[in-house]
Amino acid sequence: MKTLSKRILAASIISLGILTECAMAAPSGTVAFLMPDQASTRYEQHDFPGFKAEMSKLCPDCKVLYQNANADVATQQQQFNSVIAQGAKVIVLDPVDSTAAASLVRMAQSQGVKVIAYDRPVPTAPADYYVSFDNEGIGRAIAQSLVQHLKASGVATSKGGVLEVNGSPTDAAAGLIKKGIHSGLEGSGYKTLAEYDTSDWAPPKAQQWVSGQITRFGSQIVGVVAANDGTAGGTVAAFKAAGVNPVPPVTGNDATIAGLQLIIAGDEYNTILKPSETVAAAAAKVAVGFLNGQTPKGETTLFNTPTQLFKPAVITAQNLKADVVDKGFASAKTLCTDRYADGCKKLGIGQ
Incomplete structure (x- = not known):
């Protein structure tokens, strides 16, 4: 009986390790993807589809929220507040106004929400990560x-x-x-x-x-x-x-x-x-890393923010x-x- 108990305990420990590993590999949570305008067709045609596709692969149980501010600063602020209220733990933000976005970054971080600056940096308030083309x-x-x-x-x-x-x-x-x-x-x-x-x-x-x-x-x-x-x-x-x-x-x-x-x-x-899908996919990987409790390292640093840049x-x-x-x-x-x-x-x- 003691031998059987040891085997059951060992099996339980192994199973727990496997479950923990799986949880780290495929987390769950809510991630928001906030884009700035509709003057360029890229956001609807390339960026968001690329981000959503990569998130589906890396985190099938994650909920992805998408909003476009249509070049309005106040609208983007409302959308930012809304996704936090909906439980977003990571926000990928392409700001309408890079200066105005500083207050959004600070507010999110004060609530434990990670912010990934996307395409456009936020110079006056370091985001948690910045991914863009050069x-x-x-x-x-x-x-x-x-x-x-x-x-x-x-x-x-x-x-x-x-x-x-x-x-x-x-x-x-x-x-x-x-x-x-x-x-x-x-x-x-x-x-x-x-x-x-x-x-x-x-x-x-x-x-x-x-x-x-x-x-x-x-x-x-x-x-x-x-x-x-x-x-x-x-x-x-x-x-x-x-x-x-x-x-x-x-x-x-x-x-x-x-x-x-x-x-x-x-x-x-x-x-x-x-190809915006490339940068969008990179942002998704960083977002999933944050959900896993990881701190992704940048290839360089811009505006005091860990940064990954792609060559045009x-x-x-x-x-x-x-x-x-x-x-x-x-x-x-x-x-x-x-x-x-x-x-x-x-x-x-x-x-």
């Missing part, structure tokens, strides 16, 4: 790519200069992109004719500003560094409305379907391929097929619709 690197890459193109095309630095269409002034990530653009243009010989911070990243606001600059500078504009595909689209629309043909080379960022189609049409020069890839017409279509980031069926069919044929897409 935003400064993105700005530098698109600007340098444009400069190289202008010089390869024989555009003299004395001919004119470039416009700079930045992102939202309340977005710290936009500030990093802006800093990168400045460094990418520095020493190029091309002067910056004018620059603009686009409130809420809104394409119509970018279009309106660029329209005014076309009237002001005319043919002196040899290129435009736009901080994302939305502002690039607004920029292209402004030149089209002004009857400018061809449109000067315009940069972009995010590799949205609309942005890729503008490249196919020859109206946008470059964009940045940064520049996409132009030359590598769009190989790096976007052939690798499955966007299909020929999706891209090569209607007026983009001829451009696709020229680039060998869908053949």
